[in-house]
Amino acid sequence: MSDAVRTLSSPPEATFPPPAAREEASPPAPEAAPARLRARLRRPGEDPPAVRWTLTALALLFLAAFVLVPAAAVVSEALKDGVALWWRSFVDPDALAAIRLTLLVAAIAVPLNALFGLAAAWSITRFRYRGKSALVSLIDLPFGVSPVISGMVTILLFGAHGWLGPWLADHGVKVVFAVPGIVLATVFVTFPFVARELIPFMEAQGTEEEEAALVLGASGWQILRKVTLPNVKWSLLYGVILCNARAMGEFGAVSVVSGHIRGVTNTIPLHVEILYDEYRFRAAFAVASLLFVLAVVTLVAKKSLEWKQRPARREAALRSSP
Amino acid sequence: MSVSAVALAAPRARPRTSAGVLPGFGLSTGFTILYLCVVVLVPLSTLALRASALSWADAWRIVASPRALASYRLSFGASFAAAGVNVVLGVLVAWVLARYRFPGRSLVDALVDLPFALPTAVSGIALTTVYSKNGWIGRLLEPLGIHAAFTPLGVGIALTFIGLPFVIRTVQPVLEDLDAELEEAAAVLGAGRWQTFRHVLLPVLVPAAVTGFALAFARALGEYGSVVFISGNMPLRTEIAPLLIMTRLEQYDYAGAAAIAVVLLGTSFLLLLAVNRLQAWTRTRAGLA
Numbered sequence: 001m002s003d004a005v006r007t008l009s010s011p012p013e014a015t016f017p018p019p020a021a022r023e024e025a026s027p028p029a030p031e032a033a034p035a036r037l038r039a040r041l042r043r044p045g046e047d048p049p050a051v052r053w054t055l056t057a058l059a060l061l062f063l064a065a066f067v068l069v070p071a072a073a074v075v076s077e078a079l080k081d082g083v084a085l086w087w088r089s090f091v092d093p094d095a096l097a098a099i100r101l102t103l104l105v106a107a108i109a110v111p112l113n114a115l116f117g118l119a120a121a122w123s124i125t126r127f128r129y130r131g132k133s134a135l136v137s138l139i140d141l142p143f144g145v146s147p148v149i150s151g152m153v154t155i156l157l158f159g160a161h162g163w164l165g166p167w168l169a170d171h172g173v174k175v176v177f178a179v180p181g182i183v184l185a186t187v188f189v190t191f192p193f194v195a196r197e198l199i200p201f202m203e204a205q206g207t208e209e210e211e212a213a214l215v216l217g218a219s220g221w222q223i224l225r226k227v228t229l230p231n232v233k234w235s236l237l238y239g240v241i242l243c244n245a246r247a248m249g250e251f252g253a254v255s256v257v258s259g260h261i262r263g264v265t266n267t268i269p270l271h272v273e274i275l276y277d278e279y280r281f282r283a284a285f286a287v288a289s290l291l292f293v294l295a296v297v298t299l300v301a302k303k304s305l306e307w308k309q310r311p312a313r314r315e316a317a318l319r320s321s322p
Numbered sequence: 323m324s325v326s327a328v329a330l331a332a333p334r335a336r337p338r339t340s341a342g343v344l345p346g347f348g349l350s351t352g353f354t355i356l357y358l359c360v361v362v363l364v365p366l367s368t369l370a371l372r373a374s375a376l377s378w379a380d381a382w383r384i385v386a387s388p389r390a391l392a393s394y395r396l397s398f399g400a401s402f403a404a405a406g407v408n409v410v411l412g413v414l415v416a417w418v419l420a421r422y423r424f425p426g427r428s429l430v431d432a433l434v435d436l437p438f439a440l441p442t443a444v445s446g447i448a449l450t451t452v453y454s455k456n457g458w459i460g461r462l463l464e465p466l467g468i469h470a471a472f473t474p475l476g477v478g479i480a481l482t483f484i485g486l487p488f489v490i491r492t493v494q495p496v497l498e499d500l501d502a503e504l505e506e507a508a509a510v511l512g513a514g515r516w517q518t519f520r521h522v523l524l525p526v527l528v529p530a531a532v533t534g535f536a537l538a539f540a541r542a543l544g545e546y547g548s549v550v551f552i553s554g555n556m557p558l559r560t561e562i563a564p565l566l567i568m569t570r571l572e573q574y575d576y577a578g579a580a581a582i583a584v585v586l587l588g589t590s591f592l593l594l595l596a597v598n599r600l601q602a603w604t605r606t607r608a609g610l611a
Contacts, residue, residue: 047515052422059418062411066483067436069458070448077451116357123350127342141362144590146544148564149583152571153365156372161576163368191361210344220345249441252546256571269443276447288444295439299432
């Protein structure tokens, strides 16, 4: 292929052909080329507009039918009868109790799993030992377990016919069909989130900064507080946000252990179910809209953290590449 | 850890069982393993023990009862179909998001993660409302004789929704990382767009798409919240396996619930194991190439 043709077949912003070839032949302006030629001026990796628009339309149609329309339905159903009635759904004592319980459960489960995530990431990315990859696989385990089974194991362990159930009952502790069971099921379901975020990030960052701190005489806690935590704070926050979203929104596992006692063991998702089953659709969607807002906030936080993390990730990738 | 760091720090560090110089090995590893055992491993082991308390004959009678078989058929069939839809349309969406620029693209990109972020109970009631007879989309399907809500099709719709991000999020980064030069080289060598797709892009896409398929399938198998509202929960017809476990639990038939749970859990783990092997295989192949 001659230089002239090669230059023709690439618009000015293309990196191909290499700069040397471009200098040899003066590139004609693409606007000047006739339409038939312009069709061939597209970069080789580019699809014709007809293909592009058809594929984009199909993709958007799919996302609209499966994601956008259901999401819009939540908002529209919740606000169907006006903002005043929407607001009144939250003043209901059962709804308030559900909101309080959800906040309480998340306030216990999320810090526990964040602490675990930090310890697991430190152990896995800062040391080498046998069985480490098995440990990483085991941490992922709860992701492969159906929510119903996650709740069920709590019953098998602490229920009236469970291993520890009779002993606990003798000591006046109620786990299943009470708040502790809900907390345990939530901790199980949200177990991997923070660790999953931190492990790849800390792996990519390497240990050089911590080792430098050690050589300079810092103690373990000083290294953690002054070097590691500032480095991983966005990753940690991201993991905490994901963990929290799941903790507040978990339905299946909590449904198994809660016993659905109104005002006592109902979380927000369970309250949505009860309202829906009683055909109080507007109230169900009003309470559901609260969880919808939580999901949107989670997505916005995810996007902005991805954007924030980009320089750090690039730096980490550069450091780990040689 | 880099070699130079070890060489520098080694003289100062006391010999340790672990190959690292930083402090906190015992504390962090000990806490990790203890917490893992208490929260995950001990509870899960009760499941296996409870199921093993059954005799083989009893276990078989529960696991292979007509109601259980119908629930597996629905769970596996609908999950497979949903993951299949997600492979085809997910690759399409990933392609559009990775390759084309259009107004609102980043908003659409964020929308893809909504099924991950939205609590399943909310997805369940939203999908039921939209796809029921009078719903925004159900109304359009009804004249065509398609009943979505309270049928196996509804189960498939819910499972497609919750599996939607998996294929897109595994395929999209592969497409974004792909060297444009490969496609340009193919075009320069005279390949048509379709030939380029088939011989250059497809071999790279297939492992990612298969991974996404398996993840979506495994997730769909265990899904509960988004399905129970739209399925109608009729035994033998629209009852998924997780719901059958729930029913057995409500009847205090713990052994029966555990037996079905073991079938479900075993399949999920085999699938995830297969994904791990596939990813390891893809990595080594990429490393050798």
